[in-house]
Amino acid sequence: MVGAGLAGLHTARLLAQQGFDVLVVERRSRLSTGIRTTGIFVRRTLDDFDLPEEHLGPPIRRVLLYPPSLRSPIELVGPHDEYRVADMAAIYTHALARARQAGAQVLLGVPYTGIGFPARFVIGADGARSTVARRLGLDVNRRFLLGVEEVYPIARSVAPPTFHCVVDPRLAPGYLAWVVDDGCHAHVGLAGLPHRLKGPLPRLLRSYADAFPHRPLATGPLQSRGGLIPVGGLLRRIACPQGLLVGDAAGAVSPLTAGGLDPCLRLSALAASVTGEYLRSGDEMVLRRYDGAALRARFRYRLMLRAALSGIRSPTAAEAAFAMLRTAAGRTIAARLLFGDGSFPLAPGSYPATLERTAQ
């Protein structure tokens, strides 16, 4: 296994639990450094996966959507606890401990180059620009957002935990700028299509943080994070007899929301199930269950909406989109996207639904 992000650690644990010899190599020497994610987990993930409660922030139900003027945001309140922002350093540490407990050997500070790596089967959990994908001749990600954020401690406020999202193509072309304020921390960030970003990300982020009307920031940032987010949809060829890809390496990120934590956990469970069966039987037909092209077809709607979001190229177009969002139909669609039960599409029957809660 190459990479000890959430996808790698999760797949490693599930394979070790099946009795395989699993070796994970990770180039970071500490998992608490180099974090690239905000760490927002959505309700479906919280329901289906056993994440450690003590490392999850307070639930968020309220979303405010802002047009470029930052005036008159649209307020949407979910019927459930919709999001929780995790302490990702603690989540990785927890996942590392569980993978090791299950019997996986995890080596930190060891980069994979593809040379001198004797393994019967190599799993690429090595992120958006996967070396394993290239080494195995599998598909590679080609469409990305570039994201950056700062995490601030905040003074406790009386305002309900809120996810503020700004649609402004000058600031975040093809995506959003955000402030996630869960009452404990504020994550202030933005992401956009790299070729359309108007200036260096830190400068854009600074001007956004200064202009944002509900600045919950008490002191300087605790952390800065950033990275590439693959948004071209799940890759078609993600498995071959020598190995397979999971998580960002496989393009398993929602093309619309750019959420990758739920997809990486779901795809990891399928990867562990398929790998186990393949290694036990030696039957290459088993790998057909891990077919990116078939799973990708179910991303069609999200890919279409991604194209629509990328098509908003001026503040005037964004304000016009907001006029539609303010209608009853627009609000219903927005609420469905933000709070709906849609998640990473896996073919019926392909995902061992009980794997998570039973394999403790």
Ligand SMILES: Cc1cc2nc3c(=O)[nH]c(=O)nc-3n(C[C@H](O)[C@H](O)[C@H](O)COP(=O)(O)OP(=O)(O)OC[C@H]3O[C@@H](n4cnc5c(N)ncnc54)[C@H](O)[C@@H]3O)c2cc1C
């Ligand atoms: C700014 C930002 C904010 C985001 N916020 C959210 C969010 O709030 N919610 C959400 O659902 N998704 C979010 N995402 C997306 C989500 O974080 C990713 O999809 C998810 O973390 C992918 O997990 P992964 O394990 O596949 O990859 P990663 O977490 O990238 O892990 C890959 C690991 O492989 C290691 N590695 C890479 N190459 C090698 C090598 N050659 N040898 C050894 N090790 C190697 C890396 O060091 C890394 O530890 C965000 C992304 C960004 C960039």
